[in-house]
Amino acid sequence: MSTSSTNIKRFTREEVAKHNTENDLWIIIDSRVYDVTRFKNLHPGGAFVFLEESIPGQDATDAFFGLHRYEVLERPQYKRLQVGLIEGEEPEIHGKINGELSKVPYAEPTWLVEGYHSPYFTDNHRRFQKAIRELFDEYVYPDAQARELDGKRPSQSVIDKMAELNIHAMRMGPGKHLKGLTLMNGLVKPEEYDYFHELIISQEVVRCGARGYGDGLLGGCVIGLPPVLNFGSPELKAKVVPEVLSGKKFICLAISEAHAGSDVFGLQTTATKTEDGKYWIITGAKKWITNGTFADYFTVGCKTEDGFTVILVERGEGVETKPIKTSYSPTAGTAYITFDNVKVPVENTLGQEGGGIFVMLSNFNHERWVMCCASARSQRLLIDECLKWTCQRKAFGKPLHSQAVVRAKMAGMIARTEAVQSWLENITHQMCHMSYKEQASKLAGPIALLKMFSTRCAQQSSTDAVQIFGGRAVTQSGMGRFIEHYHRAVPFDALLGGAEDVLADLGVRQAIRNMPKNARL
Numbered sequence: 087m088s089t090s091s092t093n094i095k096r097f098t099r100e101e102v103a104k105h106n107t108e109n110d111l112w113i114i115i116d117s118r119v120y121d122v123t124r125f126k127n128l129h130p131g132g133a134f135v136f137l138e139e140s141i142p143g144q145d146a147t148d149a150f151f152g153l154h155r156y157e158v159l160e161r162p163q164y165k166r167l168q169v170g171l172i173e174g175e176e177p178e179i180h181g182k183i184n185g186e187l188s189k190v191p192y193a194e195p196t197w198l199v200e201g202y203h204s205p206y207f208t209d210n211h212r213r214f215q216k217a218i219r220e221l222f223d224e225y226v227y228p229d230a231q232a233r234e235l236d237g238k239r240p241s242q243s244v245i246d247k248m249a250e251l252n253i254h255a256m257r258m259g260p261g262k263h264l265k266g267l268t269l270m271n272g273l274v275k276p277e278e279y280d281y282f283h284e285l286i287i288s289q290e291v292v293r294c295g296a297r298g299y300g301d302g303l304l305g306g307c308v309i310g311l312p313p314v315l316n317f318g319s320p321e322l323k324a325k326v327v328p329e330v331l332s333g334k335k336f337i338c339l340a341i342s343e344a345h346a347g348s349d350v351f352g353l354q355t356t357a358t359k360t361e362d363g364k365y366w367i368i369t370g371a372k373k374w375i376t377n378g379t380f381a382d383y384f385t386v387g388c389k390t391e392d393g394f395t396v397i398l399v400e401r402g403e404g405v406e407t408k409p410i411k412t413s414y415s416p417t418a419g420t421a422y423i424t425f426d427n428v429k430v431p432v433e434n435t436l437g438q439e440g441g442g443i444f445v446m447l448s449n450f451n452h453e454r455w456v457m458c459c460a461s462a463r464s465q466r467l468l469i470d471e472c473l474k475w476t477c478q479r480k481a482f483g484k485p486l487h488s489q490a491v492v493r494a495k496m497a498g499m500i501a502r503t504e505a506v507q508s509w510l511e512n513i514t515h516q517m518c519h520m521s522y523k524e525q526a527s528k529l530a531g532p533i534a535l536l537k538m539f540s541t542r543c544a545q546q547s548s549t550d551a552v553q554i555f556g557g558r559a560v561t562q563s564g565m566g567r568f569i570e571h572y573h574r575a576v577p578f579d580a581l582l583g584g585a586e587d588v589l590a591d592l593g594v595r596q597a598i599r600n601m602p603k604n605a606r607l
């Protein structure tokens with residue numbers, strides 16, 4: 087036995103082999119030596135596993151990684167079990183390294199993989215991605231894991247950190263609202279900021295693998311603030327926008343109702359004017375409202391005399407929000423909201439009275455495109471998890487990937503993910519070169535079809551991932567915890583922003599409308 091300069095004791099494998107009894111039991115995992123003599127009786131997997139023939143005093147690396155995620159070794163209570171390292175060896179296995187790109191094939195989009203090229207992303211995008219990833223790995227990822235467990239909304243400290251760098255503002259896309267702001271400590275100038283920068287933020291958020299938290303992290307603002315930005319009066323914007331973008335107040339989009347989801351004309355929440363014409367009186371209920379439980383502002387779709395009108399409501403008398411228990415976590419703050427004779431100044435009307443459909447439609451494209459960014463990136467988590475698992479898990483004496491059926495599932499998963507990202511990058515490029523109006527006329531169909539395609543791919547891949555992980559994909563802890571979470575939450579992706587069939591139909595109807603009158607077979 088020797089002690090290195092870093093004070094870690096070094097043992098030869100022969101020395102470790104002597105600690106091979108029930109009362110003196112050591113094991114080796116990736117060159118690290120663990121004394122599990124006392125721990126074995128507390129081990130969640132039982133004491134007996136340590137007494138099997140191939141374990142006491144021996145290298146248990148393969149046995150360990152067939153049953154545990156790397157993160158188990160990082161927990162402080164287990165780190166303490168390490169008594170030293172093997173002489174002349176260094177640990178090689180690692181879990182997630184903060185800020186780094188995954189080296190697992192297809193786990194990152196091509197533009198981030200060394201040796202590959204992209205016509206769309208510049209060096210500035212690359213520097214931006216690196217800075218965002220470092221920040222999110224350090225602050226967002228740990229908060230996401232903790233909040234998924236306790237169900238609380240994302241910590242204010244994370245929201246403040248993002249506000250400091252103007253990330254909430256950047257999530258609204260390029261535009262006038264960025265003017266004069268310092269973005270990511272000056273890494274990108276407001277006039278340089280484009281949809282590819284925004285795509286990077288939307289894609290990095292979902293790497294935390296916590297779907298409810300992802301929405302909790304001000305998803306409501308991404309869809310609820312644009313109507314204020316684009317259609318609010320200058321006075322209203324001057325009050326609300328800085329409060330929301332600085333993370334001091336929260337906003338959500340409140341359109342869907344128990345009896346009307348995608349069908350905005352079926353809404354029953356009504357807004358009627360007071361006799362003096364100065365106020366709206368709003369009554370009704372909204373359902374499935376992301377961030378609603380903690381929102382201060384509600385961008386509300388209302389039935390009015392002239393049709394459908396969008397009005398900004400501030401939390402106050404007559405507004406009540408109740409949490410809805412969803413298939414993902416309460417972190418998202420999904421709410422059932424009731425408005426009981428809520429009095430709102432008419433100055434809070436967003437856009438024209440009766441022009442609500444225009445307000446909503448102009449919001450849909452960007453909103454659905456953000457959803458595509460998230461869905462496309464989230465599918466890579468499945469690839470990353472499944473490739474690692476199929477390599478480290480041995481069944482019938484061989485790694486899982488030795489089964490052709492497993493490889494075939496992986497092939498589909500990779501092909502679908504790459505197809506979705508490529509189409510997304512193409513559409514993003516179009517957005518960078520089109521006015522908002524052009525985007526509305528030329529891209530509504532393609533974005534709807536991409537969203538439909540992306541979530542179908544995601545659902546197929548998640549079903550395949552469950553098959554690959556087996557029983558582990560249905561438990562909320564352990565090896566398959568991210569797969570379990572993904573599979574549980576993915577149907578939601580396929581609904582928000584319009585159900586798959588509705589979007590598919592929208593895309594094809596637009597194509598039919600654009601058919602040249604003289605085209606014949």
Ligand code: HEM
Pocket residue numbers: 113120122129130131132135136141146149150153154155158159164167563564565
């Ligand atoms: C320092 C060494 C070890 C630590 C700290 C440890 C810790 C844990 C923990 C925390 C769990 C709960 C599940 C999870 O969070 O993933 C677990 C489960 C388990 N462990 Fe270990 N373990 C160690 C070594 C081993 C070894 C060497 C074996 C096998 C030879 C083993 C077999 C199991 C089994 C069978 C389960 C149950 C797995 C399941 O429910 O899917 N463990 N262990």
